[in-house]
Amino acid sequence: MKKFYDKLIFLLALLALAAGCAVYFMQSAPAPVTSASMGDHPYEAVPVPDSSASDAHWPMAEAPADAPDELFDVFTPPKIWLDTETLEFVFQAPYVDRRGDKPIPFGVEFVDFAQVPFRLQLQGYVEEDPSDATKSLLLFGDAEKGERVRARVGDEKTEYGFKVVDFEVKKVVAADNSITREAKATILDLQTNQEVVLVPGEILMTDEYTVTLQATDVPDLKFEFSQAPESFEIAGSQYVLEEINLEEPSVSVKKQGDGENEAVTKKLTLSKKTNTNTVKPVAPSPAPAIDSGSDLFGF
Known part of the structure; x- marks a missing residue:
């Protein structure tokens, strides 16, 4: 029985293959060629009319009489930029060669x-008696001699050209209740006979x-x-x-x-x-005391 069905299926497959081949060969047959005769409609030449050339004048854009450099053309607009030196707008019109109009460099x-800082700077101090700032030991830096000088109020250092007139320390209370100390020394410059105020951590300029x-x-x-x-x-x-x-x-x-x-x-x-x-020279770091290691002039 099984062999019978196999033969039946094989027979149906052969029929399908034969039908497909028939359809293929029928469609691939050459189509009939037909031709049409032009005898009833002969070709006729159509004359081309002569065209006459006409000249048109398109004038260039012209600048207004009161501003001859402000030339504006729709298709070629001008260049407008800000001069960083004069802070004024510069208007460069089209069609103008500005290469020969460049300003001469200032050169x-x-x-x-x-x-130049003052030759003496207050580098720091040692406060021995908080109730009397005049007893403090002050440390100065001499840029000309490249030396450190220790002095107290009233001392006169003739070899360095100054005398310590006064020294004071003020406590300043900020809005947030923080407390800072502001110190300043007043010296007499023996070279000019003028008093000079020095603040530690600040450079006094001449x-x-x-x-x-x-x-x-x-x-x-x-x-x-x-x-x-x-x-x-x-x-x-x-x-x-x-x-x-x-x-x-x-x-x-x-x-x-x-x-x-x-x-x-x-x-x-x-x-x-x-x-x-x-x-000149380089600024120092604030120096609260002489043993802080701060050095203003690098010596």
Whole structure:
């Protein structure tokens, strides 16, 4: 019985295969080719009309009479930017070649400002009697001699050129009830016969200073000045340092004119790419007492 069903299934498979082959060969037969005759509709040439060329004039955009540089064109708008030196907007019109109108570089930069500290600084103190600050032992640093000097109120150090006039320590209570101590010593400078107040941990500056100017195109060419006015020269151009402002700090420099260019005066501030206000020598760490290990001048 099993063999009978196998033969039946095999016979059905053969019939299906034969039907599939018949359908394939019937569809792949070449389609009939038909042709159409153009005898009834002959080709006719269509004449092309002659076109006449016309010239059109498109005028360039023109600037207003009251602002000849402010030229604005819709398709080529102007360039507008902020001049960082003058803080004014610059309007550059299209169609204008500005390469020959670039301003001449000023040629000099303000790169350093150094103040000279007073030759004596109060480095610290030892408070022997809290009720009487004048009994404290004071420690001074002498930058010129490179030495430490110990003195009390009333002592005169002629070899170092000063006398201790007074010393006081105040207790200051802050809003949060924290207490700090503020000390200051008053000395008589025997070189100038003037009293000077020194505070530990703070550097007292003198009126002496040095400003450094540098050529823009020649960084190795530098000029140091301690007063104004002063003249100097860079690449054939003459300059005058007219004024020094210690508060900002800043300098006023004039570039002298020549046969082609007028004189220009600029206010220069410290260049961002260089170190700002420096102090000579280096500032000390606060020193509450002489045995704290603090040393202002590195000796």
